[in-house]
Amino acid sequence: MHPVTPDGRYFVVKGQLWRCTNPSLQEDLRQQLVNELMAARRDVKVAKVASDPQQLKAVRARVHAAKIALGERGPVWWDDGSPDLNRHQVSNTPYAQWYETLCKGTD
Structure with a gap:
């Protein structure tokens, strides 16, 4: 299973964010x-x-x-004005620290 960002908007595959289905x-x-x-x-x-x-x-x-x-594509399903980071490298996003901490736990 791929890790999901704390806000549930993305899952991470090979360091890249992919938008989750609208919950x-x-x-x-x-x-x-x-x-x-x-x-x-x-x-x-x-x-x-x-x-x-x-x-x-x-x-x-x-x-x-x-x-x-x-x-998973098109307009985002959240309404707080946060940008769509779909297909961005997680290391270049506000999720970088979260992901780094997550990865340290798997060493």
């Missing part, structure tokens, strides 16, 4: 969106194997739409 989504809707995302990702693989650029563009748009609906 205010109702569970049934969240699951529907995750199912659509996973199906679209499988379809990306199929389109790549088929070397079909039009199909690939369409299924990547489905991935993007699902991620926006989940709150």
Whole structure:
């Protein structure tokens, strides 16, 4: 499992922040969106194997739409004015000290 920032906005993979799903989504809707995302990702693989650029563009748009609906892309789901740090290196963000402390605990 990847560490999640104390405010629950991001998880960290290989030192990079990734935006978490909007926690205010109702569970049934969240699951529907995750199912659509996973199906679209499988379809990306199929389109790549088929070397079909039009199909690939369409299924990547489905991935993007699902991620926006989940709150992982697009407008942020928090309302305190904090910037979106998605895909930033954690060491270059306000979470750097938290992450450094976390990493020291795993030595």
